[in-house]
Amino acid sequence: MMDTTKPSAAALARAIEGHVILVLATLDRDHYSPIAPIAHDLEVSPEIVRATLRELRRRGLAEFSNGLWSEVHDRPAGAGYRLTEEGRAAAEAGA
Known part of the structure; x- marks a missing residue:
């Protein structure tokens, strides 16, 4: 029988957060990234990335x-x- 257990919303949010941190960690310290490229890299919606980034900012x-x-x-960019x-320390610790 196939396991149909789905990860919890909290587990998915933590996974996405970790990936967003790792994507931002690839930037030079003085560079900022718009939301769209991060969403594209992670293959998730910009809304999910925006919410994640707002939480990281908070x-x-x-x-x-x-x-x-x-x-x-x-x-203008x-x-x-x-x-x-x-955030960089979190990335180095494995987010």
Whole structure:
């Protein structure tokens, strides 16, 4: 018989959170990432990533900035998130 047990919502949220932390940990310390590329990398909806990032921000593991500027394209780049030092420590500890 096939096991049809599904992970709990809390377990899924922890797994996504860990992956979001690891994605942000690949950025240089002074770079921010918009939500869309993270959602694409993780193959989840932007809404899930947004909620996860807001929770990480609330806990002091990520920070948000708007009014970002693209040095590559020399134009506004919107908003994004990056890890705080506490977030980087969590990433190094295995999120």
